[in-house]
Amino acid sequence: MTIDRNAPCWCGNGKKYKKCHLAFDEKIKAYELKGYEVPPKNIIKTPADIEGMKKAAKINNAVLDLVGEKICAGMNTEEINTLVHEYTVSHGGIPAPLNYEGYPKSVCVSINNVVCHGIPSEDTIIKEGDIVNVDVTTIVDGYFADASRMFMIGDVSEEAERLVRVAKECMEVGIAAIKPWGFLGDIGAAVYEHAKKNGVSVVIDLGGHGIGKQFHEEPFVPHVGEEGDGMLLVPGMTLTVEPMINAGDYEVYIDDEDGWTVYTEDGSLSAQWEKTILITETGVEVIAH
Ligand code: MF3
Ligand code: CO
Ligand code: CO
Numbered sequence: 001m002t003i004d005r006n007a008p009c010w011c012g013n014g015k016k017y018k019k020c021h022l023a024f025d026e027k028i029k030a031y032e033l034k035g036y037e038v039p040p041k042n043i044i045k046t047p048a049d050i051e052g053m054k055k056a057a058k059i060n061n062a063v064l065d066l067v068g069e070k071i072c073a074g075m076n077t078e079e080i081n082t083l084v085h086e087y088t089v090s091h092g093g094i095p096a097p098l099n100y101e102g103y104p105k106s107v108c109v110s111i112n113n114v115v116c117h118g119i120p121s122e123d124t125i126i127k128e129g130d131i132v133n134v135d136v137t138t139i140v141d142g143y144f145a146d147a148s149r150m151f152m153i154g155d156v157s158e159e160a161e162r163l164v165r166v167a168k169e170c171m172e173v174g175i176a177a178i179k180p181w182g183f184l185g186d187i188g189a190a191v192y193e194h195a196k197k198n199g200v201s202v203v204i205d206l207g208g209h210g211i212g213k214q215f216h217e218e219p220f221v222p223h224v225g226e227e228g229d230g231m232l233l234v235p236g237m238t239l240t241v242e243p244m245i246n247a248g249d250y251e252v253y254i255d256d257e258d259g260w261t262v263y264t265e266d267g268s269l270s271a272q273w274e275k276t277i278l279i280t281e282t283g284v285e286v287i288a289h
Pocket of ligand 1: 101136274
């Protein structure tokens with residue numbers, strides 16, 4: 001299909017197509033003809049989409065700030081769920097995890113050897129020395145924002161503190177590797193190299209994802225890979241970078257009773273940070289953190 005060069009651009013900013021995204025679309029087409037994997041058009045965001053995601057991110061960021069103020073030893077993770085749920089709903093958002101593919105709560109809280117998708121419960125008590133990932137995703141007007149942070153409860157071991165720091169660095173180097181007209185594999189290559197250098201491992205079964213009007217859209221974002229491999233990255237794509245970093249081996253398993261909670265196979269500690277980012281003409285803009 002070709003779009004009339006004089007018709008308004010698909011991005012909705014009011015300019016004629018020929019003065020707006022025509023050259024962009026042709027550049028992507030040229031990569032595709034050379035055999036590169038290119039992003040499908042429906043994952044490239046318009047300015048209106050980006051505004052929508054930023055609104056969701058505003059609540060999402062505030063929820064994580066609030067959790068950071070309140071989280072402490074002695075709390076159970078159901079209390080974190082209540083905090084997240086009530087703040088989100090009272091500010092006009094919807095907690096995306098609730099009922100997502102049958103997930104029963106409004107947030108994921110993953111402690112120590114839990115890699116991700118920990119289900120809040122009154123029976124799970126946060127204790128001194130724990131490292132806790134809180135992963136929050138918010139929907140506003142149909143747009144999603146997704147981010148997670150680690151919280152260290154009181155005095156934690158040196159090993160735990162180091163893992164939390166290295167995991168954060170892994171996310172940061174992954175984001176720093178993203179360039180418009182670069183490739184998806186650049187992210188995983190950077191994350192993996194940083195983890196390897198620090199003697200920790202990268203979970204491969206789970207990864208980041210495209211995000212927008214859906215929680216998880218194309219592409220899957222691996223946190224291992226080769227520079228220059230995989231999908232072409234172009235301005236207007238929105239992705240999460242969220243490496244799960246284990247102190248021991250990379251293998252994980254899912255709790256067969258609840259069907260969600262992911263644990264390290266060897267019982268070692270795991271840490272994760274997540275941001276939602278936008279690829280721009282010149283680099284990257286953080287949307288949710
Ligand atoms: N927030 C997670 C992510 O980063 C997904 C959680 S799915 C849920 O992709 F159902 F467990 F909430
Ligand atoms: Co998340
Ligand atoms: Co995510």
